Amino acid sequence: MAERQEQAAPDAVLTRIGQVVMLHHAGDREEARHRFLGLWAEIGEHGDPLHRCTLAHYLADTQDDPADELAWDLRALTAAEEAREEALAVTAIYPSLHLDLAHDYLGLGHRDAARTHLRWAREAAAALTHDRYGEGVWAAIARLESRLGEGGSGTWTPPRQRP
Numbered sequence: 001m002a003e004r005q006e007q008a009a010p011d012a013v014l015t016r017i018g019q020v021v022m023l024h025h026a027g028d029r030e031e032a033r034h035r036f037l038g039l040w041a042e043i044g045e046h047g048d049p050l051h052r053c054t055l056a057h058y059l060a061d062t063q064d065d066p067a068d069e070l071a072w073d074l075r076a077l078t079a080a081e082e083a084r085e086e087a088l089a090v091t092a093i094y095p096s097l098h099l100d101l102a103h104d105y106l107g108l109g110h111r112d113a114a115r116t117h118l119r120w121a122r123e124a125a126a127a128l129t130h131d132r133y134g135e136g137v138w139a140a141i142a143r144l145e146s147r148l149g150e151g152g153s154g155t156w157t158p159p160r161q162r163p
Helices: 002-025 029-043 049-060 066-084 088-107 111-125 132-147
Strands: none
Touching: 002 029, 002 049, 029 049, 049 066, 049 088, 066 088, 088 111, 088 132, 111 132
16 A cells, blocks of 8 residues: 555655646746745655656746746756656656747747757657657757747758658
């Protein structure tokens, strides 16, 4: 019984994060930020890396200050690096993490850093499957390429699908 409760705990945390994500997507950014920060206080700086990665990734989107958004996205990437050893599922989030960082750096006027993270997002996205998430990531890569004046075609096709 105790083992089942321990196994359910991580799912409960991710479920709580998901509930706050829905609140944020419904338009209540300030309340979502407040709840995310409460969850961060519970999890702590040294909590489960997958939880910290997921939470920081979404918490970044609720920030008003671009520098604060960058700080949370960097926390998410750091936690993802820690979680990589424990959970293969975190691999799928890398393209999104690097896209977020590229956007952050672009918003702060650091175009070279934005290009670097865009390149890393492309590399990480090569491992994605051809599904809704993968297509969304590739579309976001194409949009950012356009903003940075890279690419040029406007439509990005993942390398694994090219003839």
